[in-house]
Amino acid sequence: MAERKCLVVYYSRSGNTKKVAGAVAEGLGADVEEIIDRKKRSGPVGFIIGAVHAKLKKLTEIEACRSDPASYDLIVIGTPVWCGTMSCAVRTYISRLRDRLPEVAFFLTTGSSGTRGTFKDMAELSGKEPVACLGLKQKQVRKGDWQEQVADFVRRTGL
Numbered sequence: 001m002a003e004r005k006c007l008v009v010y011y012s013r014s015g016n017t018k019k020v021a022g023a024v025a026e027g028l029g030a031d032v033e034e035i036i037d038r039k040k041r042s043g044p045v046g047f048i049i050g051a052v053h054a055k056l057k058k059l060t061e062i063e064a065c066r067s068d069p070a071s072y073d074l075i076v077i078g079t080p081v082w083c084g085t086m087s088c089a090v091r092t093y094i095s096r097l098r099d100r101l102p103e104v105a106f107f108l109t110t111g112s113s114g115t116r117g118t119f120k121d122m123a124e125l126s127g128k129e130p131v132a133c134l135g136l137k138q139k140q141v142r143k144g145d146w147q148e149q150v151a152d153f154v155r156r157t158g159l
Contacts, residue, residue, distance in 0.1 A: 004159050006030035007067055010078030011089035013041050013050065016109040016141040020150065021078045024107060024134075027154035030076065036063040037089040054082035059092040070100040074131070074157060081110035081118050094125045101126055105157050107134040109141055132156035 008025040011034070012018035018034070025032040038061040041050045053060065069075045079090035086094075086108075094101075106122050108115065115135035123129055134153035140146045 004073040005071070006074045006076065006157075006159055007033060007069060007072045008076045008078065009033045009035055009065075009067075009069075009093060011035040011037065011080070011087045011093075012078075013047070013080055013087070014138075016138050017078050017080050019141055020107060020109060020134075020136060020146070023147065023150045024076055024078070024154065027150060028074075028076070028157065028159050031067060031072075033065060033067045035065075035089045035093050037061070037087075038063060039088075050088065051083045053088045054085050054091075057085065057091065058088055059095060060088040062089050062092050065093070065097070068100065069097050069102065072102055074103045074105060074159060075101055076105045076107065076157070077122065077126075078107045078109075079118070079122075081108050081114035084114040084117050085121050086118050090122075091125065094122065098126050101128060104128045104130050105132040105153070106130045107136070107153065109136050109138055111138050131158060
């Protein structure tokens with residue numbers, strides 16, 4: 001049987017989602033691509049503007065992706081939760097490429113809540129039911145207390 005190809009794409013403002021993306025990609029033997037938001041989201045003002053835009057479900061300008069999702073068997077999409085939903089950069093990625101997405105899996109990092117609503121929003125926007133989902137609290141990521149959950153997520157993707 002041919003080996004299935006996987007791509008992990010993610011957006012990370014503070015580094016938590018990036019850290020999880022690296023572990024997921026390693027577990028899956030996947031390629032990795034960071035979604036780059038062209039709008040400045042750093043600092044308190046960037047955080048507030050990003051949160052408001054996410055709540056309003058606005059799109060943003062992202063850099064062109066180097067990987068074509070249609071050339072993969074599974075795309076794993078990672079996002080931080082902002083105001084109970086996905087980041088603007090991930091919303092833009094899914095909106096632009098939804099017709100090119102194969103099977104999907106989702107992961108997120110959150111300060112407190114928004115896990116179910118974010119996964120629901122991602123599934124609706126992509127038009128795909130995820131094969132697996134993983135939600136991690138930022139505190140867990142900072143402490144390093146999440147490797148077993150990532151391993152379980154990797155198993156549930158079926159790769």
